[in-house]
Amino acid sequence: MLKEYKTIREVVGPLMLVEHVEGVKYDELVRIRQENGEERVGKVLEINEDKALVQLFNSSQGLKISTAKASFLGHGIQLKLAPNILGRVFDGMGRPIDGGMEIIPEKTMDINGAPLNPVARDYPSEFIQTGISAIDGLNTLVRGQKLPIFSGSGLPHAKLAAQIARQARVRGTSDDFAVVFAAIGITFEEANFFIEDFKKSGSIERSVLFMNLANDPAIERIATPRMAITCAEYLAYELGMHVLVILTDITNYAEALREVSAARKEVPGRRGYPGYMYTDLASLYERAGRIVGKNGSITQIPILTMPEDDKTHPIPDLTGYITEGQIILSRELYMKGILPPIDVLPSLSRLKDKGIGVGKTREDHSQTMNQLFSAYARGKEAKELSVILGEAALSDMDKLYAKFADAFEKEYVSQGNETNRDIEETLNIGWKLLSILPKSELKRISLEFIDKYFPKDGE
Numbered sequence: 001m002l003k004e005y006k007t008i009r010e011v012v013g014p015l016m017l018v019e020h021v022e023g024v025k026y027d028e029l030v031r032i033r034q035e036n037g038e039e040r041v042g043k044v045l046e047i048n049e050d051k052a053l054v055q056l057f058n059s060s061q062g063l064k065i066s067t068a069k070a071s072f073l074g075h076g077i078q079l080k081l082a083p084n085i086l087g088r089v090f091d092g093m094g095r096p097i098d099g100g101m102e103i104i105p106e107k108t109m110d111i112n113g114a115p116l117n118p119v120a121r122d123y124p125s126e127f128i129q130t131g132i133s134a135i136d137g138l139n140t141l142v143r144g145q146k147l148p149i150f151s152g153s154g155l156p157h158a159k160l161a162a163q164i165a166r167q168a169r170v171r172g173t174s175d176d177f178a179v180v181f182a183a184i185g186i187t188f189e190e191a192n193f194f195i196e197d198f199k200k201s202g203s204i205e206r207s208v209l210f211m212n213l214a215n216d217p218a219i220e221r222i223a224t225p226r227m228a229i230t231c232a233e234y235l236a237y238e239l240g241m242h243v244l245v246i247l248t249d250i251t252n253y254a255e256a257l258r259e260v261s262a263a264r265k266e267v268p269g270r271r272g273y274p275g276y277m278y279t280d281l282a283s284l285y286e287r288a289g290r291i292v293g294k295n296g297s298i299t300q301i302p303i304l305t306m307p308e309d310d311k312t313h314p315i316p317d318l319t320g321y322i323t324e325g326q327i328i329l330s331r332e333l334y335m336k337g338i339l340p341p342i343d344v345l346p347s348l349s350r351l352k353d354k355g356i357g358v359g360k361t362r363e364d365h366s367q368t369m370n371q372l373f374s375a376y377a378r379g380k381e382a383k384e385l386s387v388i389l390g391e392a393a394l395s396d397m398d399k400l401y402a403k404f405a406d407a408f409e410k411e412y413v414s415q416g417n418e419t420n421r422d423i424e425e426t427l428n429i430g431w432k433l434l435s436i437l438p439k440s441e442l443k444r445i446s447l448e449f450i451d452k453y454f455p456k457d458g459e
Contacts, residue, residue, distance in 0.1 A: 004069040008032075011065055014219070015263055016042065016054045018070050024052045027112055029073040032056070034064060043077065043219065045264060055219050055260065057093070076112050077223055080105035081234040086178060087205050089195060092212030092224035111226040113233060115286035122290040127355040128244070128299060131167035131420035132160075134342035134413045135349075137430060138369055139327055141299065142355035143170060143242060144290040146323040148250075148302040150316050152309040155329045158190055159417045160340045161248050161303055162197045165207065167420045168244050171360075176241040179207040182228035185214050185221050185252025208235075214252075221256035229287045229298070236296030243296065245288065248303035250281075254315045270314045278318045285322045325349040338414040345377060361423045364449045368430050371444040372408070375437060379405025397441075404436045431455055 003022075010017040016032070024047055032040045032054075040063065046053040054070070056063075079094045080103040089098035094111075096102060124144035130136055141147050151157035165179045181198070183191055191211045198204040208231050212224040225247050232243040247253075254273060261274035269275035288300040302323070306316050309331060320326055325348040333341035356365040379401040386394050386402065394402065412429055415421060421429075434442060435455045442450055 002031075002071040002073065004033075004071050006069055008065040008068055008070055011060045011063055013263055014056045014060060014217070015045070016056060016060065016063075016065075016070075018052045018054060020050050021047075021052045021072065022050070024072050025074075027076040029075060029077060030054045031071045031073060032063070033069050033071070035067040044072070045260070053264070055263070057217050057219050059217075076110045077226075078108045079111055079227055079230050080108055081231065081238075082106045083239060085208055085231065086235075087207065089209040089211060090227070092184075092210060092216055092220045092227065094210070094227050097211065107234065107238065109230050109234060111223060111230045113226070113230055113287055115283065116289045116291065120291050122292045122294075123354070124290060124297075124351050125354045125360075127171055127360045127423070128242075129167075129169055129171050129423055130164050131422070132163065132340065132342075133415060133421055133426040133429065134340065134344050134347075135164075135327060136361075136421070136423050137365075137412070137426040138344045138352075138372065139325065139342075139347045139349040140352035140355050140361075141168075141301075141349065142351040143299055144288065144297045145325075145349070145351050146285050146288045146300045146302070147325050147327060147349055148300075148304060148316075148319050148323050149327045149329065150311065150319075151303060151305050151329045152331055153305055153307075155305075155331060155334055155341065156339065156417070157248065157303050157305065157329060158186075158193065160329070161246050161301070162194060163340070163417050164301060165198070165244070165246055166201045166203045170242050171423070176239070177206065178232075178235050178241045178243050179203065180210075180228045180232045180235070180243055180245045181207060182210040182212070182225050182245070182247045184212050184224050184247065184249055185216075185256065186212070186249065187214055218256040218259045221253060222260065225250075225253060225284050229284060232298045233287065236298050237291065237294055238296075240295040243298050245298060245300045246303065247284075247300065250302045250304035250319065251307070251315055254281075254304075273314050277314065278321070281318055282322050285319075324351050333409065333413070336409070338409055339416050340413075342413055344373070344413065345380070362427055364445070364453055365423075365427060367445040367449060368427060368434070368453075371434060371442055372412075372430050374444060375401060375404050375434065375441075376408050379403075379408070400437055404433060407436060408433055427453075 007019040028044045030042045042054040042056040045055045124142040126143040128141045210228050232245045235241045236243045288298045290297040328343045328347045330341050330343035382398040382402040
């Protein structure tokens with residue numbers, strides 16, 4: 001029997017103070033029952049001697065503290081898990097919203113899991129094919145990696161997220177592959193787009209969706225990504241699946257952290273965000289990876305919109321420190337009609353070298369990747385020079401590189417939101433583009449690969 005406290009002293013906004021409590025833990029769930037039988041739920045934010053500060057999940061409007069009773073449940077927020085969770089859609093608190101039955105749990109897990117023990121980590125080394133050339137060919141995603149996408153307001157990151165969820169797979173293995181998708185603080189229209197896209201493509205069968213809408217409470221927004229990662233941990237380490245976790249939009253999550261921090265009157269850090277935001281984000285990102293001796297793995301793609309397209313803003317800045325690279329979307333490319341508008345030069349996958357080559361992608365992958373980067377960078381420089389000095393100032397070779405840069409954006413980077421390219425097609429497109437340049441310019445590729453893969457006349 002749970003002890004009920006009638007010592008609720010104060011309610012300010014979503015915060016409630018309960019006095020004379022015993023044995024209460026941080027993050028513990030609280031049930032508040034009113035005289036008329038109505039119940040509300042909150043969680044413990046802070047404990048000071050015999051006082052507990054509780055954050056309500058719902059509005060405190062209409063709550064009569066003189067007659068209300070608070071019960072501490074002895075555990076944090078939990079998620080019910082079973083193999084039939086695949087194909088289901090939940091809200092941000094793990095409640096089904098697809099009209100299906102409640103999950104009958106084989107296991108119940110606290111969503112505040114722990115980061116992986118560094119000693120137990122296995123090194124990421126297996127290529128994940130997303131079907132998107134700018135990622136697969138140049139900024140390769142590896143199983144167990146954390147690779148965020150940095151976007152901006154109005155850029156098509158939602159379509160890119162849906163495309164990756166639809167197309168991603170681990171090559172060369174028969175192991176089960178699943179996608180856990182968490183939408184954080186999005187509009188109803190966006191939520192509907194994701195659900196319909198998953199259903200239309202059939203990828204819903206291997207997916208679990210968590211949908212937190214913009215009008216849901218901030219405290220629920222903080223729980224949503226943890227729900228998704230806990231679900232991924234169950235699928236990966238209990239069922240042995242390869243799991244891709246897509247979290248969008250981390251910026252909304254950070255705004256919710258700031259809102260809760262302000263309500264607690266904490267001393268703000270950079271731009272008003274709490275000083276512990278780095279460790280809080282790390283507690284999400286560091287739950288990705290592979291464990292020695294386990295078949296399953298968790299790969300994360302967090303997506304965040306950079307306020308004012310500013311890469312130095314605290315959210316992308318801290319995310320960049322914790323994760324292994326970033327994919328950056330460019331407003332300039334988007335204005336040119338290039339989809340997805342991935343800017344490959346500032347983008348980076350720190351583990352790309354571990355997931356490419358013989359037996360993983362193809363023997364020529366590493367060298368062609370370096371050559372494409374080099375040629376595109378020189379082509380962009382030539383185009384900038386022609387804007388300043390005019391095309392007449394360019395040498396014949398500069399003009400070839402400028403032509404290469406235009407073709408690279410239109411044929412390699414731009415592929416729309418429906419095209420699914422395997423890695424061989426991506427590499428062959430790269431060779432076709434490199435044939436714009438004379439063979440003597442391909443200084444980063446061995447003669448053996450040039451003889452083998454360079455397109456012959458008429459190809």
